[in-house]
Amino acid sequence: MTAASPATQAWHVLTFVWTHPANRHHRWRSLARACRYQVRGRLGRPTVATIGKRARIRVSLHDTAAAKVIYANPPDWNEMWAWRRHLRPGDLFVDVGSNAGSYALWAADAGAEVVAIEPSGAAAATLRANVALNPFPITVRQCALSAEPGQMWLTRDRGTTNHLLDAPSAEAETVDVDTLDNILGDRTAAGVKIDVEGAERLVLEGARRALAEGRIGVLQIEWNAMSERVLGESRVPVADLLTGHGYRLARPDRHGVLRPVTAVPSSSDDMFAVAPRGPLCRPS
Structure with a gap:
């Protein structure tokens, strides 16, 4: 390109x-x-x-x-105002693929306790420096999240488009991998944002226990064509996994109100998923 x-x-x-x-x-x-x-x-x-x-x-x-x-x-006007409407002081927010930390800081500014996940060494250093500028309770974990703990490979020098690989490459760094279930333990997260350049399904595969128990209130998921490049699949498997656990797909309007969607869209706007008893308004 x-x-x-x-x-x-x-x-x-x-x-x-x-x-x-x-x-x-x-x-x-x-x-x-x-x-x-x-x-x-x-x-x-x-x-x-x-x-x-x-x-x-x-x-x-x-x-x-x-x-x-x-x-x-x-x-990110619609998406960030959705979090400002949803998060309350003391809530737990997990930012998966935090990069420089804009969502982590936004959530912490709303009073949430934040766990920021970032596998890239360079991005994690920037994230830690930004966290240090602020008095908020933000914990930085330098790792990737996937279906199983272990190690994977992450492309380098591609900025926000760095993505996971399942095989070694001269253009990639080795990164530790954990699961969202391990990160959460037995805690409940009011919100989880997942932006991992196409590997979002792998992160959700590693959160099946939390999803089954309804311990994630709202999720925001990057929703573009990167999954076709990284995993060779559309976003349908992600939608099926979430709806299979009772979550409802939604998108925020300009007021941050989550509105349900009735079909799996192909556009690049981020998708939200709301737990069965979570905040969801009728379509406008």
Whole structure:
């Protein structure tokens, strides 16, 4: 795939900033903030941004995962407001595939206790540095999650598109693997976000006990074509696994209200899954 030209990338950023609902009352100020970030980055200086009300995150130039926080707070409007509606102080939130930690910090800013899972050595270092900027109860676990504990391989130097491999590669690092059931033990998680570039089903396979016992209230799952590349399958097996445990598929509206979906969609917007007695509204 050919990389977009700098002009195209700049246009995408400007469009994102200008049209984002978080910026509707201060678009010009948001554009100025984005420009300052770009200038500072080219001078080798990171920018510290706010996410939520008081969480802080350090963003360096070309840090794709964290840069969206510079452009809008919160960057993933519908999804992050769904968590702000759902999480309560003291709840447990598990961020699987945390990267720089924007979701972990957003959840902690809402009062949740957070376990942030990140297998990449470089990303885990960035995550720990961002956690250290804040006074929140966030535990960082440097490992991947899958169906069984052990070891796997993770691609390197691909930023947010690093993904798991089931065989060694010269372009991959060896990573420890655990299961979500082991991470949770006997605890109940109010929320779990899973963004692992196509291997989401493997994470859910390792959470069958928690799912069967209804000890995960709401899940957010990346829902794109990466599963076809990594596992050679669509998202249907993920939907079947979740609905088989009584979970209902939903997507958040612009107010963060979870609305049910009646069929397994193929679009790239993240999917939510709600436990049988969890918060779900009727379709609008």
